Amino acid sequence: MKTIKILKIIISVYYYLLIMAFIMLMISFSIDLLITDTTKIPKILNLPSLFTEMKTNLKIVMFILAILMFYVLIKALHNIKKCLIDLSYGTIFSQDVVSSFKKSGMFFLIAGFVELLTQFVLAFFDNGNFRILDSSMILYFVIGLFFKFLSEVFLKGLNLQQENDLTI
Amino acid sequence: MLVKRNMKSKELAEIIGITTANMSILKSGKAKAVRFSTLEAICKALDCQPSDILEYVNE
Numbered sequence: 001m002k003t004i005k006i007l008k009i010i011i012s013v014y015y016y017l018l019i020m021a022f023i024m025l026m027i028s029f030s031i032d033l034l035i036t037d038t039t040k041i042p043k044i045l046n047l048p049s050l051f052t053e054m055k056t057n058l059k060i061v062m063f064i065l066a067i068l069m070f071y072v073l074i075k076a077l078h079n080i081k082k083c084l085i086d087l088s089y090g091t092i093f094s095q096d097v098v099s100s101f102k103k104s105g106m107f108f109l110i111a112g113f114v115e116l117l118t119q120f121v122l123a124f125f126d127n128g129n130f131r132i133l134d135s136s137m138i139l140y141f142v143i144g145l146f147f148k149f150l151s152e153v154f155l156k157g158l159n160l161q162q163e164n165d166l167t168i
Numbered sequence: 169m170l171v172k173r174n175m176k177s178k179e180l181a182e183i184i185g186i187t188t189a190n191m192s193i194l195k196s197g198k199a200k201a202v203r204f205s206t207l208e209a210i211c212k213a214l215d216c217q218p219s220d221i222l223e224y225v226n227e
Contacts, residue, residue, distance in 0.1 A: 166198065166199050167202070168186060168199050
């Protein structure tokens with residue numbers, strides 16, 4: 001159970017860092033749109049040069065995609081965090097754990113699609129290189145499918161436990 | 169069978185060593201399976217055969 005506790009701490013830290021990064025992105029984008037003179041922007045709030053050089057329309061599209069990506073990842077981590085709490089308390093086979101794993105898998109799959117869409121938008125509107133085999137995209141799909149599979153395994157475990165409980 | 173032997177469910181549960189909750193699951197037919205050891209204990213306590221307490225119902 002020690003490993004679960006360590007994992008819970010790591011996921012929680014990552015979850016809150018992601019929320020902070022999301023807030024920073026919102027602030028940075030608002031400043032980028034409002035202040036045209038980039039020298040006046042504090043260095044910590046500066047967006048990457050790739051982003052600041054984009055046209056405003058593309059910037060907005062990219063911002064929406066970034067928000068979507070952050071939202072999806074935060075939701076996925078929230079669900080992992082939720083099921084890790086159950087697992088750390090010793091509730092291994094429960095409907096909550098199964099549904100949390102399933103939702104996490106779904107959100108990671110959506111993150112993969114958002115990444116694919118981002119690559120496509122960048123390639124189409126900004127003459128970037130469209131890489132269908134982007135490593136992070138594949139990672140999101142793999143993690144998503146793995147979590148979906150894990151939810152099926154836990155569902156089978158739950159059924160076996162219920163069967164065992166009803167064996168007298 | 170319990171009525172025949174003039175025994176209460178609680179008494180039988182105590183004799184065969186299961187909880188009253190499990191006894192109620194057994195009586196209501198909600199149980200998914202019965203261990204041979206439990207069946208043996210019930211038969212021993214009620215002095216009967218498995219066929220006296222088990223019945224097949226075509227659903």
